[in-house]
Amino acid sequence: MQEPLISAIRIQGLFGMYTYNLPEEGTLSNAAILYGDNGFGKSTILRLAFHLLSAATNRGHRNALFDTYFHSLEVDLSNGILLGVTRHLAADHEEQGKAKKLSLYIKKNEEFIALWDWVPKSANNEGAYHFYFDDDGKQILKFSKEEPSLPIDTEKYGEEVYIQALEALTPTTFILNADRRLDSDSVSDPSDEMELRRVMRYEEPKRINDLVVRSREIALSQAINSAARWISRKAVHSANRGSENVHQAYSQVLKHLVSSKKAVGEPTDVNELQKQLSNIEIKTAELAKYELATPLNMVEFKKSLSTKSKPKSTLAAGLLKPYIDSLNGRLAALDLIYELVDKFVEMVNDFLSDKKISYKVSQGFSVQNAKGFPLDWGNLSSGEQQLLLLFCYVLTGRDKPCVFIIDEPEISLNVKWQRQLIRSLLEITKGSEVQFIFASHSMELLAQHRQRVVRLVNKNG
Template sequence: MASPQSDIDAEGAALQPVRLHRFAIDGLFGRSPIAIDFPPAAELASEPSILILSGQNGSGKTTILKMLAGATSMNFDTFRAVPFRNAILEFSNGEVLQVERTSNEDRPLRISFGGKEAFLAKDKRQPNVYSPREQLAIDAVREQTKRVLKHISFQFLDTTRSTFDQRETFDIDSVVQVSPGRYSVKHQGRGKELEPLADKVREFMREAQVNYRKFFQAENLELLPRILQRFKTDKVVAKPEQLLSRVKAIAARIPEMKRLGLQTDDVDIETLTDLLISGEFTSDEHSLALLETYVETQTNKQSSRELIAHRLLEFEKIMDEFLVAKTVRVDARLGLKIETDQLQNLRESELSSGEYHFLLMMVAALLCRRSGSIIAIDEPELSLHVGWQRKVVGALARCAAGASPLFIFATHSMAISAEHRDRTKSLSAID
C-alpha cells in the first residue's frame, strides 16, 4: 500500500491480477545497465517463486529492492535520492511504468504509465508544491496505475536496519476477548507486552477465518456447485455410518483448532453426532440427504480451517527445526508464545539477533496472500549461522503453504546463492 507521503495512491480497481515481469535500470550510480527478469508463476498455483540478487557490498542490491518497493507503492523517494538515468518496470500484462531523471532541478523525475505522464517535485513535502495542472497530471497517472497495482502487495524487510528498540508493544492485560476465538487490544500500556510480530500473527488468524480465499489457493472448496451437482445427478446419498465417521473426524480436530485460535462449531458437531447415532432422521432417503448436505457444509468449513491450521503448524514445525532450547507456538490470545525449554516466557526482544531476524522473516511468509504478495528481504543471512543460511529460503517457501508469493532476496551469502544457483541473478560491483 502507498504511504501517506506517496505521490500516487495505488489503491483502486484492477482488471486482472498481474505479476512483475522485468525491471531495467540504466545509469545507477553511473554504472552499466542492469536488467532483472522476474520468474514466472510456479507450475503449481500454491508454490512460491524465488529470485536471488547476489553481489558484493555496494553492488546496488539494496537500492534495487528499495526502487521496486517504491515503484509498486508509487512512492518515488528512493528515485529522488540516487543517481540514475532511466528505470522501467514491466508487468506481466505488457504495461510499463517508466521513471526518468530530468535536467530540471525542481522537477527531477518524469513518470509515465498507460499513455499518461507527470513530473515530480524534488521535495513533495513542501506546501502547494504542485500547480493544479501538475496535480491533475499526477492524478491521471494514478488512475492508470490502479488497474495493475491493486493486487500487488510489496513488503520490504530490511533486516540490516531493524533494531529491538523500534518494536512497538502492547499491554498483554489489555488484550480482551470480544467473541469466541477473537481478541482485541483495549489500550496501550506498560508491563507484560504483546509485541508486533505476535500481533501480526493474531491478526492473520482473525482475517484468514473471515476470508480464507485471500490467503490460500482453494478453488476445490467451492461448496454450492458440489451440492447442486449432487442433487442434479440423483447421486445415492451416503450411509449414516459414513456421515458419522466424517463428523467424528471433525470433532477430533476441535482441540487443535482451538489451540490455534480457530473458531469451531462445537454445538453443531455435537448435535450432528447425536442425530446420526440415534438414527432418528436417517430412516428415509430425504432426511438422510438433508443431513448429508449439512455434514458437507461442516466438512467444507473444516477444510478451510485446515488450510489455516496447516500453515500455522508448518510455521511451528520450522521454528522447532531451527531454534535450540526454545519453542515458538501460535497462541489464541497472544498470537505467539515464546518459551525456553525451562518453560520461561520470552519477549521477542529477548531473542538473539539471528533468532529475531529469522522469526521476522517467517512471520512475513506466514502472512502472505494467495497471490500478488512480493516479499523482498535484504540480507536474509544477517546474524544467521551458515547452516541456517543454507535452509532459510526453503523454510520461507514452506511457511507460505497454500499461496504463491514472489520472494526476492538480496544477499552476498555464498551459502544462499550456492543452494539456489538457477534462481540467482549476479550483480557486478559498483566501485
C-alpha cells in the same frame, strides 16, 4: 511455480558507471537472487525499485530516487505495466550526478497512462519551482514566487493521476534492509509509536543501540499482532462459510422430506458414517490446538450406529447423516486457515532454538522456553526476531499481490537457517501472489538455488 510479479528491472547510469538488465534474458523468478561483487549496486537497485513501486507521499520515496545517482530506471510487471523514472541532471552538476527533477511515468502496453514531473520542495521559502508553457506550447520548469499562470491540466499528467495509478496497478512492496529494518507503505513506522517517543522524551537518556533494540521489539510486536488479527479474521470468515454449509445441509434434508415420502427411510451406509465420525473426532482435536473448533467426542453416536437392531440402526443413521454432513461442511471451511497456521507455527519453530511459539485464537501468539515458561518477544535473538518479523508479514501478505525485497538475508542467520529460508518462504506462500527478490553473497543460498541467481553484468563495462 508461481508467476513473478516483477518480471524485469533495467537501470542505466547507476553511480554514473553501471547499466544492468536484470535478468539479461527471460524473466525474474518468484524468488530471484541478485548476485554481484560488493560496490556494484545490487542493494541500491533493490532500494530504488522499492521506492519506485511505493505510492505513499509522506515516506520519502521520491526523495530517495532524486538523491541517488542514476540516469533512468524501469521495472516491468508481469501484468503488462511498466514503471519508469528518469533523473534529469542539472547542467552544473552532471559530474556529481545531482538532479534538478524526476520524470515519473507508467505505461500499459507501451502507452503512457500517467506522468508526473517531480521536484523537491525548495529550500528557499520565498519561491518554488513551477511548470509553465512557453509560446510554442512546450512545458518548461521555472523558479518563481508566483503560481503558474497556465497550470497543467491533462487527464494523464500530475501527482494525483500518477499516485492513483501507482496505487491501483502495483503490488504491495516490502523491503528488509541490511540493517534489519522492514519498510513498506502498509507497515506503520515503529519509531512513531507512543511508547518509543515516551522513552526518548521522559526517561533517562538512552544509548542509540538501546533505542534501536526497542524500536526493533516494537516492530516485531506490530508484526505479531498483525498476523494474529489476520488469522482471527480468517477464522471468523471460515466459520461463517461453515455456517452457510450447515444451512445448506439442513435445507437439503427438509427438501427431501417434503418432496419424497421415501426420504426418511432411504438407506444410509452405516460403515461410512462410522468412518466420518472418527474423522470428525480427529479433525476437531487438531483444530482445537489453535482454538479453531471444540473437540467433539463421538463415542455415543458410534454406539447408536452399532446397535444390532436394524430398524434402530437405520433410524440413527438417518438422523445423524444431516448432522455429520453439516459438521463436515463446517470443518472443511476451516481447513485452509488451519493448514496455514499449522504450517506457520511448525516452520517458525524449526528455526527457533530452545524456544517455541504457539497460537490460540483467544490469546494470539506467545513464546515459551524449552521448559514451557513464557518469554517476552525481546528474549528472542536478533536473528530470531528478524525471521519472525518477516514470516508474519509474509503470512498476512497472502491476500494480495506482494513483493518482498530482502537485502542480504544471510545477516544474523546461521548456515542451517540460510539453507531453510527460501524453501520455507515459498512453502508458506504457496498458492498466493507473492514474489521474493534477494540480494546476497551467501554461498549456501547461491549454491542451493542456482536456477534463481541473476548475476549483475555491467553493459557499460
